[in-house]
Amino acid sequence: MSRLTRAGATRYLASRVKNExxxxxxxxxxxxxxxxxxxxxxxxxxxxxxxCSSIGLGIAIGxxxxxxxxxxxxxxxxxxLGSLCTIAAEAPRNYVLMVWxxxxxxxxGGQATATAKKASLVxxxxxxxxxxxxxxxxxxELARAVDRVLKEDGPFIVVVKVEKGPSTAPFDQDxxxxxxxxxxxxxxx
Amino acid sequence: MADQSWAKHVAxxxxxxxxxxxxxxxxxIVGCVLDELWADPECRVVTTTREEExxxxxxxxxxxGKRGALLMQNSGLGNCTNALASLNMASLIPVVLVVSHxxxxxxxxxxxxxxxxxxxxxxxxxxxxxxxxxxxxELEQQADGLIKLCYVSSQPVAIVLPSELTxxxxx
Numbered sequence: 066m067s068r069l070t071r072a073g074a075t076r077y078l079a080s081r082v083k084n085e086x087x088x089x090x091x092x093x094x095x096x097x098x099x100x101x102x103x104x105x106x107x108x109x110x111x112x113x114x115x116x117c118s119s120i121g122l123g124i125a126i127g128x129x130x131x132x133x134x135x136x137x138x139x140x141x142x143x144x145x146l147g148s149l150c151t152i153a154a155e156a157p158r159n160y161v162l163m164v165w166x167x168x169x170x171x172x173x174g175g176q177a178t179a180t181a182k183k184a185s186l187v188x189x190x191x192x193x194x195x196x197x198x199x200x201x202x203x204x205x206e207l208a209r210a211v212d213r214v215l216k217e218d219g220p221f222i223v224v225v226k227v228e229k230g231p232s233t234a235p236f237d238q239d240x241x242x243x244x245x246x247x248x249x250x251x252x253x254x
Numbered sequence: 255m256a257d258q259s260w261a262k263h264v265a266x267x268x269x270x271x272x273x274x275x276x277x278x279x280x281x282x283i284v285g286c287v288l289d290e291l292w293a294d295p296e297c298r299v300v301t302t303t304r305e306e307e308x309x310x311x312x313x314x315x316x317x318x319g320k321r322g323a324l325l326m327q328n329s330g331l332g333n334c335t336n337a338l339a340s341l342n343m344a345s346l347i348p349v350v351l352v353v354s355h356x357x358x359x360x361x362x363x364x365x366x367x368x369x370x371x372x373x374x375x376x377x378x379x380x381x382x383x384x385x386x387x388x389x390x391x392e393l394e395q396q397a398d399g400l401i402k403l404c405y406v407s408s409q410p411v412a413i414v415l416p417s418e419l420t421x422x423x424x425x
Contacts, residue, residue, distance in 0.1 A: 111345075112341035113306070113336070113337040113340050113341035114336070114340070115310075116306060116310030116337055116341065119308075119309075119310030120314040120341075121314060122311050122314060123275075123312055123318065124317055126298065126300070126311070126315060127314065127319060128318040128319070145304075145307060145310075148307050148310075151301075151311070240344055241344075244345040244346065245346075248317045248318075248319070251317065251318055252319055
């Protein structure tokens with residue numbers, strides 16, 4: 066069975082969301098989301114390495130009426146594992162942490178991360194106190210996980226094992242414009 | 255002997271400027287401000303494991319329409335410098351930093367001294383406007399204007415809390 070790709074999983078998730086906020090991690094996750102499914106309710110984060118899950122947590126706490134889905138990477142989440150403890154402690158029901166886990170630091174040249182060896186992000190999240198953890202390897206599993214996170218209370222962590230490989234999408238330098246557009250779109254929701 | 259009401263003045267200046275969302279990695283000094291905020295049912299205080307996590311969280315809260323303040327020690331300023339630079343400064347996301355100043359007058363712990371010396375220079379290097387009131391009168395004179403500047407410029411600002419104001423931490 067072929068592995069999921071980050072771009073394919075991004076395309077599928079984007080086809081399922083309506084008024085949900087998507088918060089994408091710097092580098093690959095943001096480049097793919099920007100190219101495949103740009104929309105005002107996307108929050109691209111090109112700064113603050115490691116902080117995607119925390120930025121999404123702040124949005125979820127600030128707007129408990131809106132479901133927030135973070136698209137993090139394995140390297141970035143490994144840099145901010147304490148965030149899992151804070152997510153569990155605050156336990157926002159509208160919060161989903163999805164991780165594109167390709168087991169490498171893709172943006173810096175594909176060096177292996179700890180998930181290529183022993184570490185399980187779902188296992189670490191369980192230890193931190195996030196009880197709803199799902200590991201996804203196939204399209205069917207991804208579809209079932211998305212069904213659950215769109216209707217069931219969180220917090221969730223969904224670790225999606227994806228193929229290695231860099232995004233081919235272009236970078237948009239207008240970070241100020243992206244943040245401003247997102248803030249206005251969320252305020253209008 | 256510092257006037258122990260300084261902490262309530264700090265909490266009040268934050269609250270009267272519309273800040274209800276707080277994140278913190280506590281220390282002994284900002285803990286006095288946190289006691290005021292924890293006692294206020296209108297305030298949400300999130301304790302994070304590390305200061306840069308708090309920067310991310312408060313930046314998200316700002317994007318969701320909430321003003322936020324980060325309460326930490328100056329040692330934590332070192333832990334969140336990259337997040338402040340690459341997220342808040344680069345994308346124009348405001349946040350109020352409340353930073354206890356260890357490692358300065360009256361310090362008992364040598365480990366605090368180098369970051370104590372570096373603290374305001376790190377803020378200067380980032381281009382973050384800061385105040386360092388040594389009395390409640392100075393705090394009251396400067397802090398409202400600083401917070402106004404935070405949101406009009408859409409950039410972080412810092413209230414640095416020296417031992418002259420807070421009494422510091424006795425060994």
